[in-house]
Amino acid sequence: MNISSWIVLALNLFLFALFARLILDYVRMFRPGWRPTGIILPVAExxxxxxxKPLGFIRRFIPPLRMGxxxxxxxxIVLFFGTQILIAFIR
Structure with a gap:
């Protein structure tokens, strides 16, 4: 495996973490009292x-869009598509 394959693998793992965060955020949105426990707690951390850090960095430049x-x-969304574009560029 060359270095570009390792970078693409790391970016794909980051995308997996991004989707896992999306799921965790939706669970917390629909069940506000839910807190991760057991094995889910260290995984969520x-x-x-x-x-x-990446989401916070992007939020400094692109604030949330207010609709009422x-x-x-x-x-x-920006981080997801940016990572996808970066993966396509490296391949």
Missing amino acids: IIYMITD PVALDLSF
Whole structure:
């Protein structure tokens, strides 16, 4: 395996973590009292640790889009498509 294959693998693992964060966020949105316990707790901490910095960086430049009482966070969408474009460029 050359270096580009390792980079693509790392980016794909990051996309997997991004989807896992999306699932965790939706679970917390539909069940506000839910907190991860047991084996899910360290997994959730790792997922949030991996994805918080990139999402926070993008949020500094692209704030959530306000639509009345609802705010649409575009940072996830931008990060997802940006990672996909980066993977396509490296391949």
